[in-house]
Amino acid sequence: MSGTSAGFSLSDGWDLSGLTLAQLWLRYLAIGGSASKAQVAAYARGLGCPDSYEHNMIAQAINEHFLDRGEDHPVGYREIPSVP
Amino acid sequence: MTAADSRDPARQALDSTGQPAEAGVARQLSELAREMQADTTNEALLHRIVAAAVTEVPGARYAGITLVTGKNVSTPAATDELVERIGQIQYETGQGPCLDAAACHETVLSDDLRTEARWPRFARQTVDLGVLSMLSFQLFAGTETFGALNLYATSAAAFGPDSESIGVLLASHAALAMAAARTQEGLLAAMDSRDLIGQAKGILSERYKVTGVQAFGLLVVSSQNVNRKLREVAEHLVATGELLTSSS
Numbered sequence: 001m002s003g004t005s006a007g008f009s010l011s012d013g014w015d016l017s018g019l020t021l022a023q024l025w026l027r028y029l030a031i032g033g034s035a036s037k038a039q040v041a042a043y044a045r046g047l048g049c050p051d052s053y054e055h056n057m058i059a060q061a062i063n064e065h066f067l068d069r070g071e072d073h074p075v076g077y078r079e080i081p082s083v084p
Numbered sequence: 085m086t087a088a089d090s091r092d093p094a095r096q097a098l099d100s101t102g103q104p105a106e107a108g109v110a111r112q113l114s115e116l117a118r119e120m121q122a123d124t125t126n127e128a129l130l131h132r133i134v135a136a137a138v139t140e141v142p143g144a145r146y147a148g149i150t151l152v153t154g155k156n157v158s159t160p161a162a163t164d165e166l167v168e169r170i171g172q173i174q175y176e177t178g179q180g181p182c183l184d185a186a187a188c189h190e191t192v193l194s195d196d197l198r199t200e201a202r203w204p205r206f207a208r209q210t211v212d213l214g215v216l217s218m219l220s221f222q223l224f225a226g227t228e229t230f231g232a233l234n235l236y237a238t239s240a241a242a243f244g245p246d247s248e249s250i251g252v253l254l255a256s257h258a259a260l261a262m263a264a265a266r267t268q269e270g271l272l273a274a275m276d277s278r279d280l281i282g283q284a285k286g287i288l289s290e291r292y293k294v295t296g297v298q299a300f301g302l303l304v305v306s307s308q309n310v311n312r313k314l315r316e317v318a319e320h321l322v323a324t325g326e327l328l329t330s331s332s
Contacts, residue, residue: 005308026270026271026274027274029271029274029278030273030274030277030278030315031277031278031281031314031315032278032281032282032285032300053297053300056300056301056304057300060304060307060314063307064313064314067311067312067313068313072311073307073308073311077304077308079301080301080304080305081294081298081301081302081305082305
């Protein structure tokens with residue numbers, strides 16, 4: 001069972017965050033991502049993101065910036081599972 | 085070097101070894117650039133930069149690098165204990181040219197602290213230590229962290245145009261060194277976080293018989309539910325075996 005959460009797109013969320021590409025990439029790497037900086041930039045702009053896993057890692061990387069600012073998770077996720 | 089020396093063109097033409105001053109600065113900068121590429125620790129490199137500042141910048145008697153993080157002021161490199169004391173005065177008074185350079189401007193000059201109106205409390209205490217003029221260069225400015233290279237002199241009006249032009253070159257080297265150090269710190273923290281999240285995914289995969297991708301999704305759901313970062317959720321799971329939920 002899985003669902004998609006409402007929220008900003010990756011591109012809009014990234015713009016709102018003010019994160020540089022280097023900052024976004026470092027956050028993405030820190031949560032387990034392994035795509036290159038250029039790939040992350042493309043995926044975040046909606047170009048060639050291969051699957052919901054990559055999408056959700058970038059979403060989480062951006063959302064953690066908002067968490068640092070005391071906000072919630074404004075960027076939406078795709079096909080997230082429910083706890084069994 | 086006295087204030088009069090620093091403003092004397094004949095005195096500025098030669099450095100302490102009798103070589104043209106510009107050649108001395110160029111040599112120092114190229115040595116610093118090489119050290120940045122070599123296996124030199126960041127701390128050692130910053131100490132070399134402040135040492136070069138007092139030998140190469142006309143008028144500079146003392147030098148130090150100040151870091152401002154939130155309300156904390158620290159001095160990772162200094163040529164003298166007095167520099168650390170001045171940093172402490174800025175912390176205590178919440179004012180001073182280093183804080184201005186760090187927070188607002190690229191370069192801040194105070195020609196005579198005895199008549200300085202911008203930071204009166206700081207200036208009074210610094211004059212008591214025998215420092216009469218200061219020159220500060222911004223190294224970097226983040227959202228909450230700032231850095232500055234600060235030069236101090238025991239005479240008034242010790243810093244001239246040459247001081248600014250040479251000082252800004254040293255400051256750019258210091259800024260690059262500190263940026264490299266911060267990148268390294270960020271990568272180390274990222275590696276630590278990756279490892280922890282990997283362990284947490286392994287625990288969930290085993291527990292619920294799900295793939296790594298699905299385990300990541302469970303961590304994301306937990307992060308959303310408790311409004312905490314993935315690393316914190318993973319840390320809690322690895323430490324206690326419990327996956328945080330809204331009712332945890």
